[in-house]
Amino acid sequence: TKETNWWKKSVVYQVYPRSFYDSNGDGIGDLQGIISKLDYLAELGVDVIWLSPVYDSPNDDNGYDIRDYQNIMDEFGTMADFDELLEAAKERNLKIIMDLVVNHTSDEHAWFVESKSSVDNPKRDYYIWAPGKNGQPPNNWGSVFGGSAWQWNEETQDYYLHLFSKKQPDLNWEHEELRQSVYDMMRFWLDKGIGGFRMDVINFISKVPGLPDGDKKEDQAFGDGSPYFMNGPKIHDFLHEMNQEVLSHYDVLTVGEMPGASPKEAIDYTNPENKEVNMIFTFEHMDLDSGQNGKWDLKQLDLIDLKENLEKWQTSLQGKGWNSLYWNNHDQPRIVSRFGDDGEYRVQSAKMLGTCLHMMQGTPYIYQGEEIGMTNVAFETIDQYKDLETLNMYNEKIEQGVDHNTIMQSIYTKGRDNARTPMQWSSEKNGGFTTGTPWIEVNPKYTEINVENDLQSEQSIFAHYQQLISLRKQLDVITNGDFNLLFKDHPQLFAYERKTEAESLLVLCNFSKKEILLEKDVVKNYSTNSKVIVRNYSSVELLNDFVLRPYEALVFYSS
Numbered sequence: 001t002k003e004t005n006w007w008k009k010s011v012v013y014q015v016y017p018r019s020f021y022d023s024n025g026d027g028i029g030d031l032q033g034i035i036s037k038l039d040y041l042a043e044l045g046v047d048v049i050w051l052s053p054v055y056d057s058p059n060d061d062n063g064y065d066i067r068d069y070q071n072i073m074d075e076f077g078t079m080a081d082f083d084e085l086l087e088a089a090k091e092r093n094l095k096i097i098m099d100l101v102v103n104h105t106s107d108e109h110a111w112f113v114e115s116k117s118s119v120d121n122p123k124r125d126y127y128i129w130a131p132g133k134n135g136q137p138p139n140n141w142g143s144v145f146g147g148s149a150w151q152w153n154e155e156t157q158d159y160y161l162h163l164f165s166k167k168q169p170d171l172n173w174e175h176e177e178l179r180q181s182v183y184d185m186m187r188f189w190l191d192k193g194i195g196g197f198r199m200d201v202i203n204f205i206s207k208v209p210g211l212p213d214g215d216k217k218e219d220q221a222f223g224d225g226s227p228y229f230m231n232g233p234k235i236h237d238f239l240h241e242m243n244q245e246v247l248s249h250y251d252v253l254t255v256g257e258m259p260g261a262s263p264k265e266a267i268d269y270t271n272p273e274n275k276e277v278n279m280i281f282t283f284e285h286m287d288l289d290s291g292q293n294g295k296w297d298l299k300q301l302d303l304i305d306l307k308e309n310l311e312k313w314q315t316s317l318q319g320k321g322w323n324s325l326y327w328n329n330h331d332q333p334r335i336v337s338r339f340g341d342d343g344e345y346r347v348q349s350a351k352m353l354g355t356c357l358h359m360m361q362g363t364p365y366i367y368q369g370e371e372i373g374m375t376n377v378a379f380e381t382i383d384q385y386k387d388l389e390t391l392n393m394y395n396e397k398i399e400q401g402v403d404h405n406t407i408m409q410s411i412y413t414k415g416r417d418n419a420r421t422p423m424q425w426s427s428e429k430n431g432g433f434t435t436g437t438p439w440i441e442v443n444p445k446y447t448e449i450n451v452e453n454d455l456q457s458e459q460s461i462f463a464h465y466q467q468l469i470s471l472r473k474q475l476d477v478i479t480n481g482d483f484n485l486l487f488k489d490h491p492q493l494f495a496y497e498r499k500t501e502a503e504s505l506l507v508l509c510n511f512s513k514k515e516i517l518l519e520k521d522v523v524k525n526y527s528t529n530s531k532v533i534v535r536n537y538s539s540v541e542l543l544n545d546f547v548l549r550p551y552e553a554l555v556f557y558s559s
């Protein structure tokens with residue numbers, strides 16, 4: 001198959017199926033629910049839908065713990081529903097990409113059930129096993145979701161590695177047969193006609209042999225194993241092999257989720273000559289408002305850090321690799337609550353944030369609800385939360401003696417359930433998500449913030465996203481232009497230019513409630529021969545004494 005790079009001009013919409021739309025009143029979103037909303041997504045104008053996992057799973061981590069890669073989760077429907085979804089999407093020119101979760105499986109996957117049953121089982125080496133040391137786990141690594149990264153197995157009297165929950169044992173990628181099993185499974189989905197894969201923590205699959213202890217701070221129970229599993233020694237071999245054996249035979253989009261990858265590593269992963277993946281998800285810009293004191297320690301974002309970071313990614317990958325662009329996903333808090341203002345300036349700041357991101361180079365990802373400015377949630381009690389990372393973190397901190405309110409503040413600001421409350425379709429009960437009882441409560445703001453409202457107004461956040469998406473199709477400079485950051489040291493203003501020989505853009509974004517007075521020079525070059533093509537206030541102020549109002553965003557275009 002000849003690669004066409006269609007994904008360079010695409011916009012991806014992430015669906016978290018559990019929380020998208022419930023078609024049968026059991027309180028859980030499902031495939032028929034997604035089918036019934038395809039027209040909505042087509043109207044938004046996106047090209048690709050990324051489905052968070054829809055495979056059979058005991059749902060310890062909402063589907064990121066897969067029991068059977070080639071079956072659909074009962075709660076979501078059947079394989080026939082999936083095929084129908086694929087067909088209905090195709091009719092609307094929408095591609096579907098699937099989540100590929102192959103750093104680990106569920107402990108209920110048939111491979112693991114066999115692997116743990118005896119040391120001479122043929123599937124034994126599909127996972128990572130090691131003997132204890134003096135009655136302790138094989139090394140000091142902590143798991144991402146709390147506690148040790150090792151779990152004792154009674155049958156074989158040794159431990160298995162799990163970087164995430166103990167119901168998510170890590171696969172052993174050193175094992176040739178395991179890799180071939182994964183490739184077979186990938187072909188199964190690709191042969192159905194899916195448009196590619198989002199690859200879960202794919203840069204964790206190669207571990208440093210011997211699995212050495214990680215650095216441990218004195219006040220911490222576990223060591224940091226990440227230098228020994230992130231971007232490990234064989235990662236490029238494995239990804240290249242996957243590409244050659246499987247991906248190169250299809251014209252698909254591939255995006256690797258890669259915590260801890262630098263721009264330099266991103267180039268190695270995404271440079272087309274290396275034949276690995278098309279793009280990666282960086283975490284660097286998502287870590288800028290995190291403190292040093294453990295999970296979800298809070299720190300105020302400094303806009304200068306954000307600008308510096310995004311500039312680094314934009315300029316480093318230019319011509320050498322390819323960026324993904326995102327503010328939100330199912331693991332992150334809502335961007336309008338995080339870097340914007342979810343009160344008085346919710347609408348302006350949501351549009352500003354979308355503008356700032358969508359005028360950059362890369363493939364943009366929109367997470368369900370972002371296009372209507374959905375906000376973080378603050379449930380009163382911990383029982384209202386469902387995410388295992390949140391619940392484990394809460395229990396761990398309570399044991400350490402941290403007070404309830406401090407922990408809740410962290411959860412309100414950073415917790416993953418902020419992204420997982422049901423999609424707000426209308427002002428009806430439960431936001432129109434379900435006629436039953438939703439698996440997680442709806443954000444009470446649904447009466448004001450919902451799709452129905454947005455579709456009624458040309459000034460809505462939805463309409464703004466529609467425009468951003470359609471501009472990407474029209475203007476080559478958005479895909480191909482150089483990136484040049486302006487006013488690096490300005491604490492409220494995020495401004496940059498994009499340029500090709502034929503076209504240029506000037507993007508001005510006020511990240512604050514305070515007005516910004518710009519010198520005339522800034523816009524002088526643009527005031528002649530240029531026009532404002534994007535704005536988030538209904539009028540544009542005169543260019544004399546140019547003032548950017550709270551959270552104002554403007555894009556000037558010239559050709």
Ligand code: TEU
Pocket residue numbers: 061064065101144164200201257259330331389416
């Ligand atoms: O996430 C990997 C990951 O890095 C997250 O653990 C993230 O750092 C953390 O949740 C932030 O609070 C992927 C999936 O996106 C996530 O949903 C899964 O839980 C995880 O892998 C395990 O599959």
Ligand code: CA
Pocket residue numbers: 022023024025026027028029030075
């Ligand atoms: Ca349902």
